[in-house]
Amino acid sequence: DTAVSQTPKYLVTQMGNDKSIKCEQNLGHDTMYWYKQDSKKFLKIMFSYNNKELIINETVPNRFSPKSPDKAHLNLHINSLELGDSAVYFCASSQTENTEAFFGQGTRLTVV
């Protein structure tokens, strides 16, 4: 049973479209994250949520809107997609801040 699962795994879309990525964790964790891995494989935090509340928005354009309907889910909606949004997006969770983090398999987003 997958601990942190993201869908879809691959997403190819045209510039200007709106898309969503879903994330679910079955570990009972309180804290969830979205990370972006760029073409150079560098991982950078985008958002952190704790108990459904936004804790961190790391200077992400407001075209990106995370939503946490409950503690087990953190979805990412992206409006007006741009070429530069192409990357791999990872969802992660941890019991609380500063505890072991578990990552999903990633969503490879390609904007054409």
Place this chain on the structure above:
Amino acid sequence: KQEVTQIPAALSVPEGENLVLNCSFTDSAIYNLQWFRQDPGKGLTSLLLIQSSQREQTSGRLNASLDKSSGRSTLYIAASQPGDSATYLCAVTTSGTYKYIFGTGTRLKVLA
């Protein structure tokens, strides 16, 4: 501002060798340090978590050490195998920040 660096960026070794991967961080006030591996096109797999009060952690052929005062961690892999080929990432977290800051990664290739 915390910065995490990993050296070397890439490493090729023959099977059976013991090897050391390095991770350094600029702000020693970390809470945890976590080592991950990432296989091509895959998500991150947690290997070891070292809390700031610990000096080392071991799991099978892996041993991670932490020297907070000097801002360094090492991941020691004993008797390397081709299946160890992957990118290894270290990440640190600081109390109250709700984020892991990742290093640049070391791409390891173990030759059969």
